[in-house]
Amino acid sequence: MTITELAPRIRAGQLSPVDLVDAAIAQAERLAHLNTFITPMFESARSEAWARQESIARGGYRGPLDGIPIGIKDNLRIAGVKATAGTKALDNNVALEDAEAVVRLRAAGAIVLGKENLHELAAGGRSNNPHYGVVRNPWDADRIPGGSSGGSGANVAACITHASLGTDIGGSVRFPAHCCGVVGMKQTFGRASQRGLMLTSFDGDHISPLTRTVSDSALVLQAYAGYDPLDPTTVPVPVPDFSADLGHDLHGVKVGVPANFFFDVVSEDVEACVRAAIIALEGLGAELVEVRFPYTEYARALWVLMASEASVTMETLLREHGEDVSEDLATGMLATQFILGRDYIKARKLQRLIKEGFAEVLRDVDVIAAPVAPLVAVSSDADVVVIKGVEYSLRLTRDEVMGHQTHLGNRTGLPAISVPCGFGEGGMPVGLQLIGRPFDEPMLYRIASTYEEISPSLDALSPLATD
């Protein structure tokens, strides 16, 4: 059941948070080989479930997230619980307080089931964590769940958690959503607080939800979005009702279909699914408009921005605990030593030009429709992928090709959602990415929810979730 379906039953006393948490724990233990948790919090989850159950029985129902088991990626802080960010170097790092997003979700009654596994220091897209175990995809345990929020995506797809909170700095919520056949929403930068996130990027990091449905995503984001006076990256704009336009028809909506960049690096099976989804949007009443993005042929150079920021945010960790860090991270840190100040500033200039290009496009269309990633989830052992005859290495380069279609959502700050749109090679899920105007998450939720009802992925569950 989805959160949307569970909520009225919990409110009416027909379903118990204790039973929900027990079922989630049983599922987590049955699927422990997926390595989705670094720190399970089953005992505290049971205690919280009892507290919520008693409160609800006394009339203290808090809303649709009350009594719902959720997961939290392990680069987000929870008081009294270690926050490793997926690296052995932080295995003894115990947080003193909850991240602000966690505070708000707990205030809404959500129950934290555990801290979720991820790609080490959120610095990659495979979640092949060398310290806490390789995270497995519930659709095919020999494949990656995507990353860096791999444990979060896998938990939702495996029906262990009803929602998980991940982080997205280059695609790290949308890519696992694509790989695991779930919904991943990266909201507008500034829509929600970053406080309590172990940052890699000062202006590209987002705390974002993964859920099984679009309506669930709207409920989760609703609970923690909004200005945080202690986080200067947040913007004091009103938070709309993200669920208000769910399922509305698409007449009058203009969908931009990219003629360049987004479909340049994509496999045939993914492209077929995404283009079919775009045609389906037209069938739902939307008008399709071909759009072009200037300067995106240089977009790969923007990875310099994130690499530069990581060199600063990770430097102390690497200096003090270098022996506990993987070869991948060590190589990445070495590379950043060659970035000059003028390189960073030139990348910022390019970023500005690309942002202006997106703004021009979004003046004329309501949303841009594109693939989430070039490929379906690859094998966990893959070192190289071939896309349209070109070979791309996945080792020691932060597997950046996997972020080809997503990272501009972070560099522009625009909201972007991944919604399942069918299946590709090996029966693996494929996601449709919708990119919208600043703070126009309601439009993304409207289009994604209406499309979801006719998607080939509707009601599909991962094989391991239902075994």
Place this chain on the structure above:
Amino acid sequence: MTISPDTLRAMLAEFGGLSMTDLQLADAAGALDQWLGTFARLRDLPLDEIFPANVLRTADGGFIS
């Protein structure tokens, strides 16, 4: 440009406990070449005469017209 293993070892020494075997360093050198290629392409990008919309253009002589 390829970074020599000796240079990489010296750079790693700056990071305290970071260490890599000779094999790992050889591997890293290949990956670093890709990164250096990215930086070189960034430096070569023909953006000198292209300005974002918010930047004032000055006429010849440096005066705003």
